[in-house]
Amino acid sequence: MLERFVPKTQFTSQEDFIKTLQINVPENFNFGYDVVDAWAAEQPDKKAILWTNDQGASHQYTYAELKEKTDRTASYFQSLGIGKGDMVMLILKRRIEFWFSTIALHKLGAVVIPATHLLTKKDIVYRCNAATIKMIVCAGEEVITKHIIDALPDSPSLEKLVSIGPDVPEGFEDFQQGIAQAVPFERPAVVNSNSDISLMYFTSGTTGEPKMVAHDFTYPLGHIVTASFWHNLHENSLHLTIADTGWGKAVWGKLYGQMIAGANIFVYDHEKFTPADILQKIQDCKITSLCAPPTIYRFLIKEDITKYDLSSLEYCTTAGEALNHSVYETFKNITGIRLMEGFGQTETTLTLGTFPWMEPKPGSMGVPNPQYDIDLLTPDGRSAEDGEQGQIVIRTDKCKPLGLFTEYYRAQELTDDAWHDNIYYTGDVAWRDEDGYFWFVGRADDVIKSSGYRIGPFEVESALMTHPAVVECAITGVPDEIRGQVVKATIVLSKDYKARAGEELIKELQNHVKRVTAPYKYPRVIEFVDELPKTISGKIRRVEIRKNDSK
Numbered sequence: 001m002l003e004r005f006v007p008k009t010q011f012t013s014q015e016d017f018i019k020t021l022q023i024n025v026p027e028n029f030n031f032g033y034d035v036v037d038a039w040a041a042e043q044p045d046k047k048a049i050l051w052t053n054d055q056g057a058s059h060q061y062t063y064a065e066l067k068e069k070t071d072r073t074a075s076y077f078q079s080l081g082i083g084k085g086d087m088v089m090l091i092l093k094r095r096i097e098f099w100f101s102t103i104a105l106h107k108l109g110a111v112v113i114p115a116t117h118l119l120t121k122k123d124i125v126y127r128c129n130a131a132t133i134k135m136i137v138c139a140g141e142e143v144i145t146k147h148i149i150d151a152l153p154d155s156p157s158l159e160k161l162v163s164i165g166p167d168v169p170e171g172f173e174d175f176q177q178g179i180a181q182a183v184p185f186e187r188p189a190v191v192n193s194n195s196d197i198s199l200m201y202f203t204s205g206t207t208g209e210p211k212m213v214a215h216d217f218t219y220p221l222g223h224i225v226t227a228s229f230w231h232n233l234h235e236n237s238l239h240l241t242i243a244d245t246g247w248g249k250a251v252w253g254k255l256y257g258q259m260i261a262g263a264n265i266f267v268y269d270h271e272k273f274t275p276a277d278i279l280q281k282i283q284d285c286k287i288t289s290l291c292a293p294p295t296i297y298r299f300l301i302k303e304d305i306t307k308y309d310l311s312s313l314e315y316c317t318t319a320g321e322a323l324n325h326s327v328y329e330t331f332k333n334i335t336g337i338r339l340m341e342g343f344g345q346t347e348t349t350l351t352l353g354t355f356p357w358m359e360p361k362p363g364s365m366g367v368p369n370p371q372y373d374i375d376l377l378t379p380d381g382r383s384a385e386d387g388e389q390g391q392i393v394i395r396t397d398k399c400k401p402l403g404l405f406t407e408y409y410r411a412q413e414l415t416d417d418a419w420h421d422n423i424y425y426t427g428d429v430a431w432r433d434e435d436g437y438f439w440f441v442g443r444a445d446d447v448i449k450s451s452g453y454r455i456g457p458f459e460v461e462s463a464l465m466t467h468p469a470v471v472e473c474a475i476t477g478v479p480d481e482i483r484g485q486v487v488k489a490t491i492v493l494s495k496d497y498k499a500r501a502g503e504e505l506i507k508e509l510q511n512h513v514k515r516v517t518a519p520y521k522y523p524r525v526i527e528f529v530d531e532l533p534k535t536i537s538g539k540i541r542r543v544e545i546r547k548n549d550s551k
Contacts, residue, residue, distance in 0.1 A: 001039060002261050006224055013357050017229070018370045023221055023402055030191055031198075031220045032070060032107035035259050040067035048259065050238065050285065051096045053269035054277065061096075066103070073097075073104035075185035076178040080135065080160045084109035084191065087131045087157075087200070090245070091115050091138040091148075094269040097164040097175060098245045101137050102255065106217075109191040112199050116246030117143070118536055121150040127202055128155035131212060131409065135160040137175065140167040194218050200409060201248050203346050212409035213346045220256035222349035222403020225369050227257025230342050230353040231289055232315045235262035239289040242268075242278070242296055248346040249320075253291050263289070275299040279308045286312035293320035294327055297339065301330045310335055315356075319343060322440055322462050328362035341365055343440065345426060348372070349403030351394070352438050363462070364437040365430070371401045376432060377423075389431045389454050391444050397422035429456060446542050448477035450485045455521050457542065460487060463516040464523075467509060469497035474532050474540045478525055478549050489523035490545055492531060501528045 002009050005024050011017040026034060039046055044064035052058040061069075082088060088110055092098035098114075105112045113131060117139065124147055127133060133155070138144050140163035149169065152158060163172040192198065198217040202210040227233050231253070241253025258265050266287055270277065279300060281287065290313060297318060313335060319342045328339050342353040343365035351374060354366035368374040375383050376390030384390030394404060396419070404424065408414040418425050429441040441447065441456030448455040457475035464473045472492040477485035489509070493501060506526045513522040533544040 001035065002224070002228060005221060005260065006228070009228065011229070011357065014355065014367060017355065021370045023224055025194065025218055025221060025402070028191070028193055029217055029221065030106055031256060032103045033187070035220070036063065036070060036103055037067050039063040039259070046262070047264040049096070049099060049265045049267060051267045051269065052281065052285070054271060069100045069179070070103040070107065071185035072179040072182040073100045074107045075182040077104055077108060079178070079182070080162070080173065082108060082110055082135055084188065085196070086110045086135070087113060087133045088135045088137065089113040089115050089127065089133050091117055091119065091136065091144055092164065092245055093117050093139050094245060094267055095139055095164055096267070097137070099255065106198060107187070107191070109188065109196065111197050114201065114246055114250065116244060116536065119147060121147045123536065124148060124151035125154045126209065128158055131200065132157040134158065135162065137162040137164065140165045140169070140172070142167065145169050145172065192217050197406065197409070199251070201346050211411060211414055214406045214409040216406050218402055220260065222371065223252060223257030224260055225371055226252055226350040227261045227263065229355055230340065230350050231291060231317055232356045233258060233261040233263040233289060237261070237263035237289050238266050238285065238287050239263045240266040240268065240287050240291070242292040252344070252349070275303045279303060279305065279310070282310055282313060283308045288312055288314045289316070291317040291319070294318050294323045295321065297327050297331055301327065301334065305334050313337060316340070317342060322363045322458055324462060324466060325362040326466065343438070347405040361437050364439050366438065367436050371403060373398065373401070376430060384431065386432055386434050389429055389441055392426045392428045392430050394424040394426070395422060396424060446476070448485050448487055450477065450487060451483040451520070453520055455487060459517055460489070460513060460521050460523065463513045464489060464491065464509065466516055467512045469493055469505065469509065472532055474542055474545055475523065476542050476545050476549070486524040487521060488525040488527065488549070490527050490529055490532060493528055
């Protein structure tokens with residue numbers, strides 16, 4: 001399957017990768033037909049998804065089963081009036097129905113809108129009206145269905161509500177009954193063109209209402225690099241990405257690129273993250289590939305890993321935050337596996353990565369994915385020199401790269417602000433070393449300018465997080481008459497240190513930062529709090545901290 005889209009799939013160096021990588025894009029590409037159904041026709045018994053849950057249930061789905069389930073789901077959705085261009089929101093946690101529904105909606109040419117189960121009535125109303133959502137398919141749990149029912153009177157576009165169970169409240173269609181009774185599915189005469197919208201995410205921004213990030217039908221092909229050349233997957237891989245289906249990371253690691261690569265996708269449907277359970281699953285199910293944020297790896301190495309047989313693990317990747325060197329070294333010493341970092345956004349696929357033929361530098365995002373023409377631009381519009389900070393941008397004058405979003409839906413002004421003059425501005429600041437590796441600094445709006453220095457919150461937060469007193473922290477700049485701004489740390493303390501909150505601990509933390517990173521970056525102001533303000537997706541709202549400081 002992979003060779004169908006990438007003629008040469010073995011690379012031995014970054015130079016070879018840059019020179020040779022070429023992805024074939026079929027006309028009117030549709031992931032449901034051209035990947036899922038193609039596998040089912042060629043290798044019906046090939047393993048597609050190994051679904052398990054925290055209640056002991058498990059099922060290995062083959063491509064023949066996946067085609068049958070997604071065809072039934074597509075037929076059922078058709079009977080509910082869903083077709084080309086219709087907006088459908090999925091609130092399905094890690095239930096297997098997320099995969100059935102997503103692929104079925106692709107087969108119908110509809111638009112998939114994954115969403116987290118943490119949405120409240122207000123969030124659902126906003127999304128329904130912003131995107132004119134026609135149907136919601138959700139897990140049948142009271143905490144979810146109640147918010148949907150409460151949102152219904154203020155969501156006039158909503159025509160159908162579907163519950164996958166266990167409960168099917170009044171007013172909801174029964175998904176399980178619907179697919180059981182579905183008539184044979186017939187592919188619509190016209191499904192999609194490559195430029196049609198197929199997938200849309202509401203980004204949970206740190207300022208303002210969420211933006212709607214629209215991707216076209218070629219987006220899955222952009223994840224060939226994510227799966228085959230960052231995750232380093234092959235047809236015997238059993239891959240686990242730890243992510244909820246409400247966030248973009250799920251289709252990064254639990255669907256598109258993995259199926260194109262021919263890997264078996266491991267799904268662990270659980271309610272509460274427990275490091276020991278993850279380690280047990282790796283051992284018992286013989287998972288070969290793992291992708292998770294650095295925080296997850298920190299939790300894993302705090303467990304007694306020696307109690308588990310992790311010999312099946314071949315390759316591990318990480319993204320979402322900078323990787324602490326001590327986590328990298330500890331994990332490598334225990335497992336023998338190097339953690340390979342990467343970077344991207346909801347608006348993109350993998351844009352920077354540490355690839356198999358490279359030596360990783362812990363804390364670095366890696367080097368550019370050849371799909372993207374990446375540059376670093378300084379505030380005055382220059383291309384940054386090595387060692388100089390600049391905003392990560394993607395140049396699109398030659399072409400729109402596979403995987404880059406189409407637009408912020410129904411928000412032309414926002415689209416034009418982020419993407420103009422053939423340059424997409426990511427809003428993320430980084431610097432590049434002499435070997436071409438990129439290092440994250442922070443969001444452009446969050447960079448602190450103090451006494452002529454540009455200080456990224458990320459690097460100070462990373463330094464603080466190596467102290468045992470710190471559970472969470474946020475770095476912001478506060479006005480200062482002499483320096484312009486000074487660094488402030490807002491810190492949530494571990495329970496063992498809460499009684500010590502005071503000047504002595506402040507000095508200890510300041511000195512710790514001076515030792516771990518450049519002394520000029522240390523926080524001159526430290527505030528201890530019980531919790532940090534966050535978005536629904538868990539991003540720290542530094543803007544709210546700054547707003548409170550300005551009162």
